Amino acid sequence: xxxxxxxxxxxxxxxxxxxxxxxxxxxxxxxxxxxxxxxxxxxxxxxxxxxxxxxxxxxxxxxxxxxxxxxxxxxxxxxxxxxxxxxxxxxxxxxxxxxxxxxxxxxxxxxxxxxxxxxxxxxxxxxxxxxxxxxxxxxxxxxxxxxxxxxxxxxxxxxxxxxxxxxxxxxxxxxxxxxxxxxxxxxxxxxxxxxxxxxxxxxxxxxxxxxxxxxxxxxxxxxxxxxxxxxxxxxxxxxxxxxxxxxxxxxxxxxxxxxxxxxxxxxxxxxxxxxxxxxxxxxxxxxxxxxxxxxxxxxxxxxxxxxxxxxxxxxxxxxxxxxxxxxxxxxxxxxxxxxxxxxxxxxxxxxxxxxxxxxxxxxxxxxxxxxxxxxxxxxxxxxxxxxxxxxxxxxxxxxxxxxxxxx
Numbered sequence: 001x002x003x004x005x006x007x008x009x010x011x012x013x014x015x016x017x018x019x020x021x022x023x024x025x026x027x028x029x030x031x032x033x034x035x036x037x038x039x040x041x042x043x044x045x046x047x048x049x050x051x052x053x054x055x056x057x058x059x060x061x062x063x064x065x066x067x068x069x070x071x072x073x074x075x076x077x078x079x080x081x082x083x084x085x086x087x088x089x090x091x092x093x094x095x096x097x098x099x100x101x102x103x104x105x106x107x108x109x110x111x112x113x114x115x116x117x118x119x120x121x122x123x124x125x126x127x128x129x130x131x132x133x134x135x136x137x138x139x140x141x142x143x144x145x146x147x148x149x150x151x152x153x154x155x156x157x158x159x160x161x162x163x164x165x166x167x168x169x170x171x172x173x174x175x176x177x178x179x180x181x182x183x184x185x186x187x188x189x190x191x192x193x194x195x196x197x198x199x200x201x202x203x204x205x206x207x208x209x210x211x212x213x214x215x216x217x218x219x220x221x222x223x224x225x226x227x228x229x230x231x232x233x234x235x236x237x238x239x240x241x242x243x244x245x246x247x248x249x250x251x252x253x254x255x256x257x258x259x260x261x262x263x264x265x266x267x268x269x270x271x272x273x274x275x276x277x278x279x280x281x282x283x284x285x286x287x288x289x290x291x292x293x294x295x296x297x298x299x300x301x302x303x304x305x306x307x308x309x310x311x312x313x314x315x316x317x318x319x320x321x322x323x324x325x326x327x328x329x330x331x332x333x334x335x336x337x338x339x340x341x342x343x344x345x346x347x348x349x350x351x352x353x354x355x356x357x358x359x360x361x362x363x364x365x366x367x368x369x370x371x372x373x374x375x376x377x378x379x380x381x382x383x384x385x386x387x388x389x390x391x392x393x394x395x396x397x398x399x400x401x402x403x404x405x406x407x
Contacts, residue, residue, distance in 0.1 A: 003308055003350035004242030011375065012366045013386050021395035022174055024185045029207045032394055034385065034403035036378060041388045046205045046402050047213075049360070053404075055218035057358075058264040060257070062200040062274045063223040065191035067159075068166025070178075073121035073136060081121060082111030083136055084169065085162070085197065086145055086230055087250070093340075094195040094227060094250065098159035102152065107145040109230065125164045127156050134161060159194060169197050171233060171398050173365070185399075195227035195250070201398040202272030202361045219269075222260050225252040226274040226343075236367055246304045246346045246369065251278045253339045258282070258328050261355065266320025269358040273370050276356050276377075281343040283354040284310060286323035289330040297334075300341040307351060320354045348372035349380060359405045363389055363396040378407055 025031050029047040037052075044052070053059070069085040088097040090105040097104060110116065120137045132154040139147040152161055168178050170186055188203035190211070214221060231247025238244045261268060261282075270276045284307055285300040331339060346369060359377055363386065364370035375382040385403065388394075394401045 003348050004240065004305070006241040006348060006350075006372070007239060008236045008241060008244075008367045009239070011368075011371050011382075013383070013390070015366055015396060017175075019390070019394075019396045020173060021397060021399040021401075022176060023181075024204065024399040027207075028185075028189075028205050029210050031205050032401040034389055034394060034401065036381075036385050036403060037406045039381065041385060043392060047207075047210055049210060049404060050213040050217045050219065053214070053217065053219055053269060053358070056220075057269055058220045058222060058260055058267070059214060059269045059271060060275050060279060061188075061190055061203060061206075061221065061223050061271045062226050062278070063188075063190055063192045064196040064200060064225050064227050064274070065194045066168060066187055066196045066199050066228075067194050068162045069169045069197040070167040071136070071162065071165055072167070073123050075115065075121065077115070079115035080112060081116045083121075083148055084109040084111065084230065085166075087227075089142075089147055094193070098194050099157045101155060101157055103150065104158050105139065105147055105149045107142055108148045109144075110146050113146075123165060125152075125161065127154065127160050127164050130154055130156075132156065132161075134165070169230075171198065173233075173397060174399070190223065192223075193225045193227075193252070195225070197230050198228040198232050199398065200226070200228060200272045200274045202275075202402065204399070205402045206271075220260065220264070222257045222268075224254070224257055224275065224278050226250070226278045228274055232370070235365075236369060241346070241348055241372065244346075244369070246344045248301070248342050248344045249274075249277070250342050251281065251340070253278065253282065255328065255331055255337050255339070258324055258331070258339070262321055262324050262328065266324050266355055267357045268355055269360070270356045271360045273359075273361055273364075273373050276347065276359060276373060277343055277345055279355045280307075280347060280353065281341075281345050282327060283320055283323050284345070285339075285341065286325075286327035287318070290318075290323065290326045293330060293333070295330075297336075297339065297341050300339075302343040302345045304344045304346050307345060307347075317352075323354075346372075347376050349376045351376045353377060357406075360402060361405065362398065362400055362402055363394060365397065374405070378405055
């Protein structure tokens with residue numbers, strides 16, 4: 001069946017609310033680990049993960065950091081308005097955005113929007129014993145989101161502003177308020193680059209102890225950045241996948257990481273679906289520069305259906321190592337040490353994986369694009385994995401247990 005014709009109802013399973021982990025384990029690495037190795041299903045404890053991995057492999061992590069993206073303002077009438085930061089507009093670069101002072105704009109979702117017809121919203125905040133004022137003004141619609149301009153006094157960067165008044169956006173399906181503990185538990189121990197509105201949750205199980213054990217097993221570690229957007233929670237509302245619009249997410253990959261991928265024959269163990277989306281997108285970016293060496297970083301954007309429409313150069317499947325080398329050469333010609341681009345890739349049954357050979361991932365929502373990605377990875381055998389998890393007391397979703405998938 002062609003990927004676009006896939007019926008999302010075929011990717012449903014019963015998930016009782018009590019199986020959704022509302023809080024993480026007291027110790028991150030004591031979560032359960034489902035093992036799927038070449039069709040056999042078993043289990044272990046997460047801290048034993050390194051012994052199930054091949055030595056000399058390359059393991060790739062997403063080092064994005066979740067921002068305090070929920071901002072609350074109260075109108076003079078008393079109405080509470082929530083502004084949810086989605087992605088930076090001016091400046092559009094994440095790094096610049098968080099260093100910006102005085103004024104910036106974001107694409108946002110508005111909660112209780114009907115109560116905010118006109119005028120600016122204001123709020124006072126306290127940063128380092130200094131009292132400041134911040135103003136939010138609506139500047140128009142952009143698709144399903146709103147362009148909001150923020151202005152504030154004082155000589156502080158926007159990162160300090162949202163740290164002072166923002167709230168960490170835990171997933172809606174947890175059905176609870178954000179707690180102080182989430183500021184720590186909903187970040188990976190290796191998070192560095194601010195920009196996500198949701199955590200790359202496969203990484204939440206790792207501790208310094210497990211990372212040290214990975215090193216001790218001779219497994220190389222590399223990091224890349226994909227800023228997780230709110231679209232990761234967007235349910236598939238269409239009957240078929242072909243009608244579902246995938247969200248765009250922004251990626252940054254260092255030249256050194258691509259070098260290491262090439263040294264490992266273009267193969268990697270991905271930690272999380274966000275690492276998968278980034279790594280697999282690199283393959284298609286490499287094909288693009290092979291076809292047209294004059295493309296800009298923005299033009300490397302991978303469209304939703306591109307992988308399914310893309311015929312390899314000369315009609316043959318090109319080796320990942322060769323394609324990544326072309327991408328590295330293109331970066332060198334443009335004097336780039338970091339590749340900044342974006343991806344809208346949808347990975348579903350019918351997709352042919354190029355770079356990712358093993359996957360560490362949590363258990364995903366029914367009828368979600370992430371479940372489709374897993375199904376594509378295990379050649380359609382996802383139901384056996386999920387049946388095992390459901391019948392063996394595994395905890396589900398962001399704060400739930402983990403799995404190691406080896407097709």
